[in-house]
Amino acid sequence: MNKIISEQLVDYLEKRDTKYVFGLCGHTVIEMLDALEKSEQLKYISVRHEQIASTAADGYARATGKASVVLCHLGPGLTNATTGVANASLDSIPMVVIAGDVPSYYYGKHPHQEINMHADGSQYEIYKPFVKRAFRVDTPELFPEILDRAFRLAESGRPGPVLISVPMDMFSRKIDTRFFERIYKGSVNIIKPSLEENTAKEIAKTLIEAKRPIIHVGGGIVLANASKELEDLVNFLNIPVSRTLMGQGALSDKHPLMLGMTGFWGTNFINEKTSNADVILGLGTRFAEADSSSWYKGVTFNEDKTKFIQIDIDPAEIGRNYPVEIGAIADLKVALIAILKAAKELKPEGIKRPELIEEIKLYKRSFKKSNESIENDNRFPMTPQRILKDVREVLPEDAVICTDVGWNKNGVGQQFDITEPGTIIHPGGLATMGFGSAAILGVKLAKPDKKVITLIGDGGFGTNPSVLATAKEYNIPVVWVVMNNYAFGTIAGLEGAHYKHNFGTVFKIDGHPYNPEWADVAKAYGIKGKKVSSAEEFKEAFEEALNSDEPYLIDVPMENIPVPTEGIWNINDIYTPKENVKDGVLISGKAERSDHVSTN
Known part of the structure; x- marks a missing residue:
């Protein structure tokens, strides 16, 4: 029996117990959208930017341990999704990206939105540096085999994303159902290597x-x-x-x-x-x-x-x-x-x-005591240490936190106690700004019974605020805590330490700090928002947001205090060369550190 490929693809995803497809429409994938619309099991999460789709899918995969699915358009759709896919790759997160492409019979003619400067029908190759495999479907009968291989590759060995580039005419082709039936005979479970x-x-x-x-x-x-x-x-x-x-x-x-x-x-x-x-x-x-x-x-x-x-x-x-x-x-x-x-x-x-x-007990006690004064300080804008302390006191141990870049990642890693595996999600390898605000959407969909929040800087949140639209449209009750220092704070600290200025790193108009009023932006999207006006107010506001059971944004003005560190990173020695460091090699003794400098 012959059946349209898009419909058989939906059947395949349903058999894999896939619950969500994250994506953004385009003319190359509307055949897939038609098939998804008819599905009673699969839910399509439509976003306003493809980086949100790939990052939300990243969060979903981290929360479930299974490959998530991204659907995107060619050209700008494929390139917009790049950052989220690359972030997943560097953190070993399984994902299958299904990308529409130009019609197979238009290769070489430079059709609408095709990236085609050096080779015909090859735009999918831009993903090759960071995906485990980049497939292009040239023969409709091979589509089922490619699809199944993509999921197996994504989830086996060191997990990671796999791309399938699908010429838009392939979605509409009909093939015999026996090609898909053949791949259903194998097990989806792969035995992992043991230790001799x-x-x-x-x-x-x-x-x-x-x-x-x-x-x-x-x-x-x-x-x-x-x-x-x-x-x-x-x-x-x-x-x-x-x-x-x-x-x-x-x-x-x-x-x-x-x-x-x-x-x-x-x-x-x-x-x-x-x-x-x-x-x-x-x-x-x-x-x-x-x-x-x-x-x-x-x-x-x-x-x-x-x-x-x-x-x-x-x-x-x-x-x-x-x-x-x-x-x-x-x-x-x-x-x-x-x-x-x-x-x-x-x-x-x-x-x-x-x-x-x-000895370890005494060290930890001493380290915590050294932070007591600043994390209990009532000054406003708040200290980042105070924000983290208040969050930890209110947030359940089994809640999930997605961090972003800056204090919310580096400071959390250093001094915020996590007691249960899988309850902290960092953008590690690529350290992507905007990760936290979108990843929480996927995490919450995967774990609807858990409290899910992001700690994110104003710079990070500002990269893709349209996450608010997706949360509202699909009623995803997450909490954004925007740690607002009116700057790309960690880079401002790094630049200030080495060059004594913060050019290009702080947000100002006529010398005065500037940012959109993020709480008002949230309200414009139909989401609850609050800007706290004192350190004493934050904890109560956070508790209210956490228990509201709806999307909620809190704007928290924060001092730009760099994450304190006793550690060493070569980046400081590159910007301010030391006599005992040559070409990244520590020649003698220990490298000097730049006091209280942190980077993302």
Whole structure:
């Protein structure tokens, strides 16, 4: 029996239990919109900018662990979606982008809106640097196979986005249903790689014999749903844990063996623990620049002192930035189970480190005490520390926070306790402004019973305020907390520290701070909005917004205080060169830091 491809595509998505398609219309995809309109299971979320579609889809995929779906038009539709897709790619988030294209019989004729400067029918190739695969459908009968491969690729190995470029005539073609029926016969579940028994024993033995072991975790732990397995191993061997920004929530920030975030936004205590470790087990982390203090030897990590063991689902990450004694390709959940099993066989009684636990406890107590004064300060505009404290006191532990760029990401990673995995979502790799305001839409659709908020700067929110229209249209009850310092604050701080001015980074008219009145903008979209006028007012306003069960925006005037840091990032040494740093290499001693400078 022959059936139109668009209708069979909808059938396929329904069989995969897909609930939402995020997108923006265009003439190349109206055949798909017609098929979606007839579906009783699939809901189409129409947005006002394609970056919102891809970012909301990113949030949905993070909340569900399944590939989300984006539908977009060619040309400007494809390019507008780029940033959200690239952000998902760098954070290993599964996504399938279905993009309309010019009719297949018009290749080379430069039809309307085609990007066609150097090759015919090739605009989909602009996605190649950041998607796992970019497909173009040239034969209608191959569409089902390409579609199924796209979802399998997106969700397997290191997850990530996959693009399918579909000439608009292909959506309308009829093909025999047997081509789709053939792909339904296979299982959608793919067995993940495990850790070989001897390797697990070798890793366990190395950890047991180490004098100063550290487990360093990244976002891979959260993606692999391996938090319980991590905690079981940590508790049995009493090994302290450091984390990356993306690793926040992998183990509770309140766990007695959780040190905290390393690198630029880490503290001297944490960085000294990791730089003096004799063994570091890296789990689901790339040992990225900011987390590793630009790889300066002896600042956060030191390969002369430390044996590195690295386990990751992606073979390309093993040994990328530090030489490894043991490198393993494995699913982290399975790997941690195997290592714990081996550890229990080698040392049934486990290991206790009461002195270390007490040392970490005293450090955390001291760190929190150092913030007490500023986070309880009543001055207005508010301090970012006060905003975070009030949010934490009101927000349920199982609520989901999407951050953005600046204090709301770096400060949260440094000093905002997250106790449950999956309740904090950072834009890590690409660090995209505007991520938080759109990602919460997808997260809330995936978790309707959870409170979902974003902490976002005024610069970040200003990139795509039309998220408000989508939230209103589909009644998505989320809360935007706009931390408003009338600037691209972290860059203003960086520029001010090195060049003594803030040109191009602050918002002013005739020398006076300027921003749209974001609460009034929200009201214009039909959404509740409030601008707080005192520090004492914020907490009550936030609680009201959280319990309103409708979209709500709070505009919070905030001082532009950079995130305090004892860490080091090469970016400071590039702008203000140091004698002991040459071409990104720390020649002797420790690099000097620029006091209280942070970047996004």
